[in-house]
Amino acid sequence: MESKNNPKIVVLYGKLVRRKLLVIASLVSLLITAFLIDVFTGSSGLTAKEVLQAIFYPDSVNAVSKVIVWVYRLPIAIMALLVGAALAIAGSQMQTILNNPLASPFTLGVSAAAGFGASLAIVFGYRFLPGIESYIVPICAFLTAFLSMLLIYGIGKMKRGSTETIILAGVALAFLFNSLLSLIQFFSTSDELQAIVFWLFGSLMQATWPKVGILAAVLAVIIPLIASNAWKLTAMRLGDEKAKSLGINVEKLRLTMLVYISILTATAVCFVGTVGFIGIVAPHIARMIVGEDQRFFMPLSALCGAFILSGASILCKSILPGVIFPIGIITSLIGIPFFLAIVVGKKQNYW
Amino acid sequence: MSKKIVALVSIFLIIGGAIYFTQISEKPVQIADSGKSIIDLEGRKTVFITPCQRTVLMKSSDIYELSLILGEDAPGKIAAWGPDLKNSDLDAYEKFTEKFPALKEKPVLGDIAKDATNPEDVLSYKPDLVLMDSYMIRRQLKIVDKLKAANAPMVFLNAAYDALENPQKGISVLGQLFNKEERTKEINDYIDAQVEIVTSRLAIIDKEKPVVYIESGNSGAQKYGQTYGEDGVHKLHNWGAQILLAGGKNIIDYKLGESIYIDPEFLFKKDPDIIIITGGNWPATEGSMRTGFYASEEETQKLLQSYTSRPGWQDLKAVKNGRFYAIHSGCVGHFFNFFALQQMAKWFYPEEFADVDPVENLKEFYRRFMPVEYSGIWSAQLNR
Numbered sequence: 001m002e003s004k005n006n007p008k009i010v011v012l013y014g015k016l017v018r019r020k021l022l023v024i025a026s027l028v029s030l031l032i033t034a035f036l037i038d039v040f041t042g043s044s045g046l047t048a049k050e051v052l053q054a055i056f057y058p059d060s061v062n063a064v065s066k067v068i069v070w071v072y073r074l075p076i077a078i079m080a081l082l083v084g085a086a087l088a089i090a091g092s093q094m095q096t097i098l099n100n101p102l103a104s105p106f107t108l109g110v111s112a113a114a115g116f117g118a119s120l121a122i123v124f125g126y127r128f129l130p131g132i133e134s135y136i137v138p139i140c141a142f143l144t145a146f147l148s149m150l151l152i153y154g155i156g157k158m159k160r161g162s163t164e165t166i167i168l169a170g171v172a173l174a175f176l177f178n179s180l181l182s183l184i185q186f187f188s189t190s191d192e193l194q195a196i197v198f199w200l201f202g203s204l205m206q207a208t209w210p211k212v213g214i215l216a217a218v219l220a221v222i223i224p225l226i227a228s229n230a231w232k233l234t235a236m237r238l239g240d241e242k243a244k245s246l247g248i249n250v251e252k253l254r255l256t257m258l259v260y261i262s263i264l265t266a267t268a269v270c271f272v273g274t275v276g277f278i279g280i281v282a283p284h285i286a287r288m289i290v291g292e293d294q295r296f297f298m299p300l301s302a303l304c305g306a307f308i309l310s311g312a313s314i315l316c317k318s319i320l321p322g323v324i325f326p327i328g329i330i331t332s333l334i335g336i337p338f339f340l341a342i343v344v345g346k347k348q349n350y351w
Numbered sequence: 352m353s354k355k356i357v358a359l360v361s362i363f364l365i366i367g368g369a370i371y372f373t374q375i376s377e378k379p380v381q382i383a384d385s386g387k388s389i390i391d392l393e394g395r396k397t398v399f400i401t402p403c404q405r406t407v408l409m410k411s412s413d414i415y416e417l418s419l420i421l422g423e424d425a426p427g428k429i430a431a432w433g434p435d436l437k438n439s440d441l442d443a444y445e446k447f448t449e450k451f452p453a454l455k456e457k458p459v460l461g462d463i464a465k466d467a468t469n470p471e472d473v474l475s476y477k478p479d480l481v482l483m484d485s486y487m488i489r490r491q492l493k494i495v496d497k498l499k500a501a502n503a504p505m506v507f508l509n510a511a512y513d514a515l516e517n518p519q520k521g522i523s524v525l526g527q528l529f530n531k532e533e534r535t536k537e538i539n540d541y542i543d544a545q546v547e548i549v550t551s552r553l554a555i556i557d558k559e560k561p562v563v564y565i566e567s568g569n570s571g572a573q574k575y576g577q578t579y580g581e582d583g584v585h586k587l588h589n590w591g592a593q594i595l596l597a598g599g600k601n602i603i604d605y606k607l608g609e610s611i612y613i614d615p616e617f618l619f620k621k622d623p624d625i626i627i628i629t630g631g632n633w634p635a636t637e638g639s640m641r642t643g644f645y646a647s648e649e650e651t652q653k654l655l656q657s658y659t660s661r662p663g664w665q666d667l668k669a670v671k672n673g674r675f676y677a678i679h680s681g682c683v684g685h686f687f688n689f690f691a692l693q694q695m696a697k698w699f700y701p702e703e704f705a706d707v708d709p710v711e712n713l714k715e716f717y718r719r720f721m722p723v724e725y726s727g728i729w730s731a732q733l734n735r
Contacts, residue, residue: 044616064619067663072615123635189438190464191569192635194577198612205575205612322603322617 020296023289027303031081034310038077041314043321044068079207079271080313080327081306082215084278086268088305089219090261091279092286092298093226096233097254098163099240104279105265108152108170110145112177114269117144119184119196137199138211141270148173149262153255161251163240166258202273202328204313211271218267222260223302229253230294237292275312275328278305281339288346308335389527392520393485393507402530403480403504404428407473409463411436413482413508414447414454415685420525420535422722426451428529430476431458433468440681441632442643442727450723463487463494470497478504480528485509511589511684514596515546518686538686538720545689545712549696552703553598561624561699563599564669565590567610567680568628568640572657576628577610578603589683590629597695599625619663625698626669628658629680630728642679646728651677655733674698675733682729687713694730 039055040048046065054061054069091104105111121140152169159165185193226233232253235243240250265279282305283297290296309327312334316325386400408414411432418425432454437444448454458476461467473481473494483505487495498505506528508521519539526535567590570576579591580603589610594601602621603613630642630651638657641650655677659670669675676698682691693709710729717725 042616043614044620063666064663068616068619071662186465186467189635191439191633195570195636203612317614322614322621324612324614 020290020293024296024300024303027300027307031303031307031310034307034314035077035081038080038310038314039069039073041317042068042073043317075207075209075212076204076313077310078212079204079215080309082212082219083204083268083272083275084282084305084307084309085302086215086219086264086305087275087278087309088282088286088301089223089226089298090265090268091305092283092301093233093257093261094279095283096237096294097257098167099237100163100167101284102280103167103170104283105149105261105269106274106277106279107174108167109148109172109174109177110262110265111269111274112174112181113148114141114145114266115196115200115274116177116181116184117141118199118270118273119181119188120144122195122199123184123188123192138270142266144177145266145269146262148177149258149266153258153262156258157255161254163254166254198326199273200328201326202275202331203324204272204316204327205324206271215267215271218263222264226257226260226298227294229257230298233257234292234294234297273328275309275331277332277335278308281335282308284339285342288342387527389506389524391506391524392509392512392517393488395505395507397504397506399504399528400479401528402428403528405430405476405478406480406482407460407476407478408432408482409460409468409473409487410482410484412440412443412681412685415443415687416508416510416522416525418447418451418722419538419686419720420522420531421529425722426453426457429454429457430478431460431473433460433463435462435464438462439631440643441634442645443681446644446723446726463492466490466492466494468494470494470501470503473498474501474503481505483507485512510686510688514593514683514688514692515550518684518688519543522686541716541719542686542689545693545716548707549597549689549692552700553696556598556700556703558700560598560600562602562621563594563625563627563699564602564613564618564621564623565594565627565629566613568630568654568677569633569636569680571636571638571640572654572661573638575612575615578613579610580604590627590680593683593688593691593695597692597699599695599699615663619667622668624669624672625674625676626667627676627678627695627698628655630654630677630731631680640677642677642728642731643681644727648728648731651728651731652734655731659733670733673733673735677728677731679729687716690716690729698732 040051046054046068050061050065051069051073054065055074058066058070087105094103094105094108095101117140118137121137125136125140151173152166155169156162156166185196188196232243232248235246235248236250236253243250269275283301285304286297286300290300309331312327312331315334316327316330319325319330386398388396388398390396406417406428407430408417412435414425414429414432414436417428421428436447460472461469481498481503483495485507486509488507506524508517508524510518510521519542522535522539522542523532526532564578566578567576579589579601581589581591581595581601591601591603602618602623603611628640630640630646632641632643632645633639638654640654655675659665659675664670678691678694682688690709690713693704693707693712697704697707697709713729714725717723
């Protein structure tokens with residue numbers, strides 16, 4: 001280990017790490033600000049003081065303020081953070097294991113599959129499983145999303161985890177599920193059709209505390225599992241051959257990560273609908289800022305995702321007070337120009 | 352360079368000319384050489400041999416109007432109909448097929464709402480009348496042009512475009528088509544008088560308008576349903592416009608949404624005087640508001656109650672004061688919309704309309720004109 005004996009490199013590396021930590025710290029503070037604005041924004045015109053009172057002394061405020069803060073604002077604001085983080089992590093790992101800048105759970109058909117599952121539940125759910133309407137849609141969306149990833153996993157496994165196979169299988173499944181979704185839409189009544197379309201738009205309005213809890217729990221389990229592979233994943237971006245020469249079982253790691261990503265994506269998507277592009281954009285932004293080192297890349301991806309969705313959540317309440325704008329639309333509308341600006345403005349290639 | 356410009360200009364001229372000539376070469380529709388010339392609600396003039404014998408109902412919900420005008424003869428005049436009645440107004444489907452079992456045997460077209468109707472299929476029934484709706488033009492459904500090209504005997508109605516007049520106009524067009532002018536005049540006189548009760552009284556009421564929130568009951572109480580805005584000119588009539596016509600003030604005044612999801616916070620802020628949930632029969636959604644021919648008082652009441660248990664709703668003025676109602680969503684676009692207008696006006700101004708009994712007026716209408724009997728629940732108030 002020559003570097004150990006070279007104090008200059010150690011100092012330089014230490015500086016680099018500190019700079020990255022600084023970036024992360026500043027994004028954390030941005031995120032907290034966004035979250036607070038999100039909680040303080042709403043069309044009911046509660047003052048900041050009333051909101052704080054409702055949060056810390058729920059019994060000291062009137063019932064309506066309590067409902068507004070505890071039933072609507074807090075779960076939605078927290079859900080925005082969690083969903084943003086979950087989708088961004090899933091996207092970042094997808095890009096990493098497939099070594100492809102276009103890979104994301106969405107380009108590989110997970111959102112199409114979830115949409116298909118949700119529409120299936122909206123149209124047929126009541127006939128076979130009456131009485132649990134509010135659960136059946138997310139459950140179906142989760143199952144189909146997860147199933148589609150398992151299919152990709154299975155196909156990938158047959159071909160020993162080759163990236164091309166996984167990507168092509170994903171793209172093919174995306175088309176398949178999109179046509180199945182159209183098929184369901186065609187056979188649905190106009191009311192069902194409307195319900196499907198609005199589900200696909202994506203919305204945080206369905207956020208409730210149990211749903212927030214489930215997603216938080218999933219994140220709490222999956223993040224450490226991914227993080228424990230951080231070094232291996234970083235090495236994977238050097239290419240399969242080099243990673244193998246470092247003693248990493250590339251195929252196995254790829255397939256294991258695919259399972260983690262599936263669970264993460266399926267859980268996030270099934271509660272809020274299609275908020276697709278975060279999975280692509282957040283990791284790219286993170287990579288531009290901190291590069292490939294997974295120890296920084298993954299947390300920063302998560303922070304970027306959470307920040308974008310939190311910002312979108314604020315916007316979708318404030319564009320037209322009183323009207324709920326679908327968050328999926330807003331995320332893309334504000335995120336894409338921002339993203340393109342970064343891509344165009346970036347001087348050297350970062351991928 | 353100049354050659355390119357010349358080429359470009361001539362291409363435009365050729366395309367423009369082609370469009371121009373195909374436009375003017377479209378012949379006026381002539382179903383028969385001599386017959387009754389009838390102008391529909393799109394202002395299209397068509398010559399028909401009346402009474403029409405083989406009607407295709409693009410939307411089967413026109414059975415309300417057809418049976419109103421033709422009574423027992425209605426089924427015999429129908430060659431084929433759309434699937435919409437069975438799909439989205441199950442109560443009416445059962446009501447009318449119970450009275451006229453022959454309707455069950457009628458050929459069913461592809462769903463017009465999805466532009467899934469095959470024009471060949473329509474023509475194969477050799478219709479001498481194809482009943483359309485202006486919304487089919489507005490939604491740019493491909494079948495409209497296809498049928499136009501085939502010179503199909505189309506008549507466009509649009510009861511939903513103007514709640515005060517268009518249902519009656521449609522009825523009188525149908526009266527001409529089926530040689531029932533006298534009967535339709537009698538019907539329209541009744542409807543006009545009912546609408547007049549609302550418009551004449553509202554014209555002289557000088558009070559602050561009640562603030563109203565209306566929500567589609569098709570999502571059930573678990574989830575907020577859509578509410579209705581208006582487009583400012585009442586071109587498209589919906590429940591948002593209906594609030595205005597009945598003398599209320601919608602809590603949303605955005606011109607952008609015919610139907611939008613409201614931010615619940617906004618509702619608490621506005622704290623409306625009156626809340627109305629629209630009902631129907633939506634078996635797909637458990638807990639959806641139930642009204643119509645086969646709805647029961649207890650069921651409607653129970654569902655209304657379930658809405659009041661939404662977080663925070665117990666504290667809303669409308670719920671506290673019991674000014675919390677359900678109304679049948681299917682009224683818009685049909686002749687019995689006069690009932691919805693009266694009912695809402697009475698809810699908005701209870702004193703001024705104290706002597707008006709909308710439900711009784713609707714029942715009387717059924718007794719006098721309809722081949723099927725009135726039944727069920729068409730409006731309800733929350734019991735406290």
